[in-house]
Amino acid sequence: MSLLSLQNLLKSFGGLVAVAGVSFDVDEGSIVGLIGPNGAGKTTVFNIITGNYRPDSGDVVFDRNDITGRATHAIVRLGIARTFQNIRLFQNMSVLENVLAGCHCRANAGLFSAMFRTPRQRSEERRAVEHAMRELAFVGLEHRHDNQAGSLSYGNQRLLEIARALASAPRFLILDEPAGGMNEQETADLTELIRAINDRGITLLLIEHDMNLVMQICRKLVVLEYGAVIAQGTPADIKRNPKVIEAYLGIDC
Numbered sequence: 001m002s003l004l005s006l007q008n009l010l011k012s013f014g015g016l017v018a019v020a021g022v023s024f025d026v027d028e029g030s031i032v033g034l035i036g037p038n039g040a041g042k043t044t045v046f047n048i049i050t051g052n053y054r055p056d057s058g059d060v061v062f063d064r065n066d067i068t069g070r071a072t073h074a075i076v077r078l079g080i081a082r083t084f085q086n087i088r089l090f091q092n093m094s095v096l097e098n099v100l101a102g103c104h105c106r107a108n109a110g111l112f113s114a115m116f117r118t119p120r121q122r123s124e125e126r127r128a129v130e131h132a133m134r135e136l137a138f139v140g141l142e143h144r145h146d147n148q149a150g151s152l153s154y155g156n157q158r159l160l161e162i163a164r165a166l167a168s169a170p171r172f173l174i175l176d177e178p179a180g181g182m183n184e185q186e187t188a189d190l191t192e193l194i195r196a197i198n199d200r201g202i203t204l205l206l207i208e209h210d211m212n213l214v215m216q217i218c219r220k221l222v223v224l225e226y227g228a229v230i231a232q233g234t235p236a237d238i239k240r241n242p243k244v245i246e247a248y249l250g251i252d253c
Contacts, residue, residue: 003028003172003203004049009058011044011227018044019055020227026172026220031194031204033214035238036224037248042207043085045224046174049205050082051075062172079171083161083178085207091150095141095160098149099132102167135163139193155186162193166202173197175206179213191217215239223248 002025011019019041026032034042047053049060051072060068067075081102090098136142139159144152149160158178165173178194179187191213198204198217208214214221215235222232225247231238238244 001028002026003063004205005059005061006045006049007059007061009045009048009060010056011041011048011053012056018227019048022058022224022227022229024222024229024232026203026205028203029198029201030219031198031206031217033218033221033235034205034207034224035209035211035214035221035248036230040224041227042224043176044227046082046176046205046207049075049174050080076168076170079169080174081165081168081170081172082174083158083165083176085176085180087154087157087161089149089157089160089164091148093149094145095136095147095149095152096129096132096145098160099135099164099167100128102135102164103128103132132163132167135166138166138196139163140189155182158182158186158190159193162197166197170202172203172205175204175208177207177209179208179210187213 004026007023009019009022010017022041022045034045036042044053048055051070051074054069058068059066062078062080065078067078090101133142133145136145139162141156141159141163144156149157152160158181162175162178175194179190182190187210194204194217206214218235220232221235221238223230223238223244230243230247231241233241
C-alpha cells in the first residue's frame with residue numbers, strides 16, 4: 001500500500017523549472033532512493049514533501065490525506081521527519097538537547113505547565129529525556145550525550161541528525177545524502193542503521209550518490225534528470241536502463 005504519493009508536482013523558480021511533473025509512490029515499509037545528477041531537482045522534491053516549498057501545481061498525499069502546502073510543523077506531527085544535505089544542528093547545544101528538540105512536536109504540556117513546572121510538565125520532560133536517550137543509544141551516541149554537538153566528528157553529526165529526526169516518532173523518514181562526507185566504514189555502519197530503522201516499521205525515502213549503498217538497501221529507485229522522472233523501478237532494472245546509464249550512472253556501473 002502506498003504511504004506517500006506525489007502526483008504531477010511542478011515547481012519553478014523564476015524561469016527555471018526545478019520540478020517538472022514528478023509523480024511516484026512510496027509503499028509503506030519500503031526504502032526508496034531518489035537519485036540523479038546534481039541539479040536534477042531531488043532536494044526540491046524533498047522540500048515540497050516537507051512543506052518548505054509549496055508546489056506550483058500537483059499534490060502530495062500522505063496516508064491518503066492531501067498535505068500539499070501544509071506548514072512544516074504540521075507535517076512533522078503527521079509523522080514525516082527529515083535530515084538535511086547540509087548538517088543543521090544546534091552546534092553550541094549538547095547532543096542530548098539537540099535530540100530533545102526533535103521531541104518537541106510530541107509535547108502536550110502547555111505554557112502554564114512549563115512556566116510553573118507542574119508535575120505534569122516535569123513528568124513529560126522526564127519521558128522526553130528517556131526517549132531521547134533511547135534514540136541516542138540506537139545510533140550509538142548515548143555516551144556522548146553531554147558533549148556539544150559541534151564537537152562531534154562529521155560522521156557522528158550525521159548520526160545525531162538522524163537521532164533527532166527519530167525523536168519525533170516518524171512513520172516516514174526522509175534522508176538527504178546521509179552518507180555524504182562519510183568514510184567507507186562509516187558508510188557501512190550507516191547502511192546497517194538504515195536497515196535497522198526500516199526494521200522498526202519506518203518507511204524511508206533517501207537521496208544518495210553512493211550507488212553501492214542505494215543498490216544494497218533500496219527496493220525501488222526513482223531517477224530524476226532536469227526535474228523530470230526518467231525512470232523508476234528496482235535497482236536491477238535501473239542499473240540496466242540506457243537512459244539512466246547515459247544521464248547518471250555511466251557505463252561502468
